[in-house]
Amino acid sequence: MASFEEVCVSGFEEFSRAVEQYNGKTIFAYFTGSKDDEGKSWCPDCVQAEPVVREGLKHVNEECVFIYCQVGEKPYLKNW
Template sequence: MAQYEEVRVSGFEEFNRAVEQHKGKTIFAYFTGSKDAGGKSWCPDCVQAEPVVQEGLKHVGEGCVFIHCQVGERPYLKNW
């Protein structure tokens, strides 16, 4: 069982709300390309990094918050 709280959000506004709700706590944030119905991100770097992030979370202390933020679909981000 995790010693930290995990919060999943989508987009900048939800991320900001999550940060505000957990003010005063140690926050770890992970930004990834949004995932499809099968749970796979369109971003190959994110797919490669996810197991490393999950392993690192084993060392996160009690009372911390891990915010997993999906940033959007690839076509949307290519327009930035």
């Protein structure tokens, strides 16, 4: 199994800082609805996609960075 660095961020500003911090590395980014206290995202598509994304990460090399970005709560995004 490949090894990579995972960075968890919340929102656009944290995501932008993480991208700057890992400049020069291959970055894989996953944007998902924020998770509740039980660790479940409000976004059903995100819940379905995450295992597939995690499976794909088994094939990346250790020079890669995976940025896991929670985009916010559903009421916040509905007002955009």
